[in-house]
Amino acid sequence: MQHYYFIHRKSLLFIIILCIMATIEQAQAQVPKPPKMVPEMTEFWEPVPKVVEPGKAAQNAAMTAPSDAVILFDGKDLSKWESVEGGAAQWVVNNGVFTVKKGTGDIVTKQEFNDFQLHIEWSIPADITGKSQARGNSGIFMQGIYELQVLDSYNNQTYVNGQAGSIYKQSPPLVNAMRKPGEWNVYDVIYTAPRFKENGSLFSPARITVLHNGVVIQNDTQIKGHTPYIGLPEYTQHGKGPIRLQDHGDPSEPISYRNIWIREL
Numbered sequence: 001m002q003h004y005y006f007i008h009r010k011s012l013l014f015i016i017i018l019c020i021m022a023t024i025e026q027a028q029a030q031v032p033k034p035p036k037m038v039p040e041m042t043e044f045w046e047p048v049p050k051v052v053e054p055g056k057a058a059q060n061a062a063m064t065a066p067s068d069a070v071i072l073f074d075g076k077d078l079s080k081w082e083s084v085e086g087g088a089a090q091w092v093v094n095n096g097v098f099t100v101k102k103g104t105g106d107i108v109t110k111q112e113f114n115d116f117q118l119h120i121e122w123s124i125p126a127d128i129t130g131k132s133q134a135r136g137n138s139g140i141f142m143q144g145i146y147e148l149q150v151l152d153s154y155n156n157q158t159y160v161n162g163q164a165g166s167i168y169k170q171s172p173p174l175v176n177a178m179r180k181p182g183e184w185n186v187y188d189v190i191y192t193a194p195r196f197k198e199n200g201s202l203f204s205p206a207r208i209t210v211l212h213n214g215v216v217i218q219n220d221t222q223i224k225g226h227t228p229y230i231g232l233p234e235y236t237q238h239g240k241g242p243i244r245l246q247d248h249g250d251p252s253e254p255i256s257y258r259n260i261w262i263r264e265l
């Protein structure tokens, strides 16, 4: 009798375990899976940053670099740059500026940086065509990872966290200080790199202040992570990184850069 009771108890235990497993499985099945990310999920169209007309600049007089700056482009050649795919930068230098050569890939500085002040000028061609993101799209990636958007945002509607001066798919610019196609735009950037703990987790996020044609458009903005087209920003531990310029795949006329210098902080 006692023996029978023992077997019975074991069977009962087994049945209980099966029931618990089935319950867990059912509970797991009921947890809704997050939807698959699509680009539109991270695109915001309002509020639209107010348009501010920046101060006037003499169009062919670029401000020269301070004495302690590292000159990244002096108008002569791309010797401080290389293709992100390896080898020499293929973009075209002409008349003191260089122009994206579509299809040759992004270019990066050979030197890498942590915290810095960056000055960079860029121009949308006067005959630009296309609309939204397919109109003069390029980008300046801090440490090769975090994109400050370059785009024709002069009378060109797009999602606001993707217009010129946005931290791409994160923070729209405070205002739209864009000059019209054919004129030169200036970004002055003050960037603090993210810090990581020894175990690789984030200690403090990157921060960025940006002036666009002398107007503050990012004011000590916290960068939330990398800046993908699809998906949410994330941080992955890294050290120093280059300045990277984007060869965007859109079919509009290629944009140009000039007068690029940086000061490590």
Ligand code: MG
Binding pocket: 137, 138, 139, 147, 149, 150, 246, 248
């Ligand atoms: Mg871009």
